[in-house]
Amino acid sequence: MRTTILIPTDFTVQSLNVLKSILANSTTQQSYDVILAHGVHLNDSIRDLLFYSKSQQIDSLTNVEFEEACEVIKNKFDSQINSLRVDLFTGHNLSAFNNYLEGNKVQHIFLSEQKPSFANKRSFNLVPFIEKCAVEVTKIDSGLHPSIPEKGKIAEVFINQVSIG
Numbered sequence: 675m676r677t678t679i680l681i682p683t684d685f686t687v688q689s690l691n692v693l694k695s696i697l698a699n700s701t702t703q704q705s706y707d708v709i710l711a712h713g714v715h716l717n718d719s720i721r722d723l724l725f726y727s728k729s730q731q732i733d734s735l736t737n738v739e740f741e742e743a744c745e746v747i748k749n750k751f752d753s754q755i756n757s758l759r760v761d762l763f764t765g766h767n768l769s770a771f772n773n774y775l776e777g778n779k780v781q782h783i784f785l786s787e788q789k790p791s792f793a794n795k796r797s798f799n800l801v802p803f804i805e806k807c808a809v810e811v812t813k814i815d816s817g818l819h820p821s822i823p824e825k826g827k828i829a830e831v832f833i834n835q836v837s838i839g
Contacts, residue, residue, distance in 0.1 A: 675703070675704055675705070676705050676707065676756060677704060677705070677706055677781050678706070678707040678709065678781050678782075679706050679707070679709070679780065679781065679782045679783065679784060680711050680778070680780045680782075680783045680784075681693055681708065681709070681710055681711070681783070681784050681785075682710075682711055682713075682785065682786070682799075682800045682804065683710040683711065683712050683760070683790075684790035684791055684792055685712065685735050685737060685740050686740065686790075687739055687740060688786075688788065689710075689790065690710075690740070690744065690747060691786070691814075692784050692786045692814045693710075693747060693784075694747060696784055696814070697754050697755070698751075700754060704754065705753070705754055705755070706754060706755055706756060707757045708757065708758045708759070709759055709760075709761050709778055709780065710744075710758070710760045710761070711760075711761050711762070711763050711800060712735065712761075712762055712797065712800075713762075713763045713764075713797060713798040713799065713800045713803075714735075714762050714764055714796050714798070715764070715766075715796045715797075715798060717796075728761075728762055731762060732760050732761075732762060734794075735793075735794055735797075736760065744760075761778075763800060763803075768803055768806050768807065771800075771803040771804075772807055772808065775807060775808075775809050780809055781810070782809065782811075782812065783804055783807070783809050783810070783811045784811075784812050784814055785801065785804060785812070785813050786814055787813055
């Protein structure tokens with residue numbers, strides 16, 4: 675069975691622990707189309723809007739460790755992941771968010787218990803929209819112990835201390 679899931683991301687390796695937890699704890703022959711979503715306010719400048727490129731915006735927000743961690747997860751859970759993509763939500767209200775979910779055929783949202791940390795001043799938290807949307811939401815405790823020396827590094831993807839709660 676194929677399911678489209680959405681996971682909010684702040685482009686840190688820790689945000690991928692939610693995805694890792696879902697895939698590691700899956701007991702069925704479920705396969706997923708994964709959308710890692712990030713909220714960004716667009717600039718009001720006409721020039722910036724005319725030359726706006728979603729792929730350039732994503733490239734400016736991501737980092738090498740995040741991309742490598744995504745590749746590791748895709749390779750490790752290859753049989754469970756149909757597709758994995760990073761996307762931006764640029765809407766301003768719940769109606770726009772619901773349209774985004776409907777357009778992407780999102781069936782389930784998984785949310786981390788941890789508060790995201792945003793490096794970009796234009797980024798915003800999707801949680802207020804997620805809590806009010808009509809799609810099923812599951813919160814995941816992805817908090818790893820702070821004493822882990824690899825915290826925030828790609829090696830964190832290999833540690834098995836994440837649970838669905």
